[in-house]
Amino acid sequence: MLSAEIEPCKDAFREGCDHRGNVGARLKLRAVVVEDEPADVELALQALRLADLEVDEDIAQTVEEFTELVRKNSYDVVLADYKLPGWNGMESVGILRKEGLDIPVILVSGALGEQTAVDCIKQGAADYVLKDHLARLPGSVRRAMREAKLREDHRQSQAELARSNRDLEQFAYVASHDLQEPLRMVATYTQLLAERYRGKLDSDADKYIHYAVDGALRMQKLVQDLLTFSRVGRQGLALASTDCNLALQEALKNLETAIQESGANVEQDQLPVLVADSSQLVQLFQNLIGNAIKFRGSEPPVIRVSAELSGKQCVFSVADNGIGIAAEDAESVFVVFRRLHTRAEYPGNGIGLSICKKIVEQHGGRIWVESEIGQGSIFRFALPIKTTPTREDRQKR
């Protein structure tokens, strides 16, 4: 009987734990107290209890004890004295980082001097509470835990986002790959119908067959583009020292016909050598210059490719004298399948710039456009300057 009556209390208590972010709510928490003075431990716990913070504490006096505790158990907070025999409480921040744990560390210490206190916060301590101002401790603990919870939520949603992006890419790849085969049948056989029965049925039939052929061929292009788009994300980066001048030359070679037909004049500055995926850089230049040619004005296109080093990044520009883009569309042109014109005006699936964005972002950079209607466009992208591929980069391959 008695235990049954006690149960609901326990539940209420546990509920308090779950809502630890609520200021003033009763909270139970697990803490490591890094302290060599038992009286100081007691004072700190008392201060917390007075503010409805029930602490289940473990005491660590040495680096080894601390490391073992955080490896074995999970904690909500670390309360650490600064000056300890043989080490100082700030070292616990480094240990947690090395262990890959995000547990807020609050220094509970005698006067350290302003500079040391500021340094501790800079190095990652959540807060700094003076032993003779322990009334501040509960608020500090609640805030540190609230922030840790936010960080954890953020990490989770980031991981979730990354996972769902990977799934989506996988889906796009499989879908576009498997769609190609039946589409090939539709395209070839509607074309055969058109060829064999043109003028033998009636004019409506000819028109309908033409629509079917056109739709199938357009869908084929769409599926191929989608496949290209999903490949950029799936295959990872093949990073190597890349001469951007050569990448540009190759892009121009691929665009030779379009350049000749439009009478385009492409000028280029000396471009740098960067650590990048060269085939992706070729594609990047090719898409940007291809667009500059496609969206030309009444004059033959004049396109200027340049690069400028600025701090730890290199900002590339592809400037044209084309039809330009309205300011309100400057963001949306990079969205996949977004088109600003009808297919009759300018053919395409609206995938080129989204591939550019993906390539630039994969390299840790960003891309944007500066333009006005009728005033030409300048597409710029900033790539971070790395001298050699890092181990992390190599692992991405």
Add this chain to the structure above:
Amino acid sequence: MKSKPEILMVDDNPADIDLTSEVLAQSKGHFHVNAVNDGIEAIAFLQHKGKYTKAPVPALIVLDLNLPRKDGCDVLSNIKADPALAKIPVVIFTTSQASSDIARSYQLGANCYLRKPGNLPEFVAVVQSMADFWLGFASLPQREKR
């Protein structure tokens, strides 16, 4: 009178067989296409087994990779391992663009690798030039007598 050059096409897609036969039947060479739908049938045809005892020896084999029962690579290695068949040119004709498929096919002794084009004009051009090249321009070794 010279007999029509015989082609063996191994493909599980009837639409591709129809289209290829059609193109070849209308071409100058008047090729005759024998079609089978999987790898086991292909080997039976080539070895004159079962219902294929009277099957002709083809001058050219057009082989898809993705086949039921026994896939194209298996068929290819069987052909190239059989002295009676090894000299018949084999053209891989498939939708796969995977570089691994291309490399493996040549590794196993394929004479040529062609991707099935996605539209009619290209399909016709590829099939036509394949037959013209292998059965017209190319000099091939003397056929084995049965």
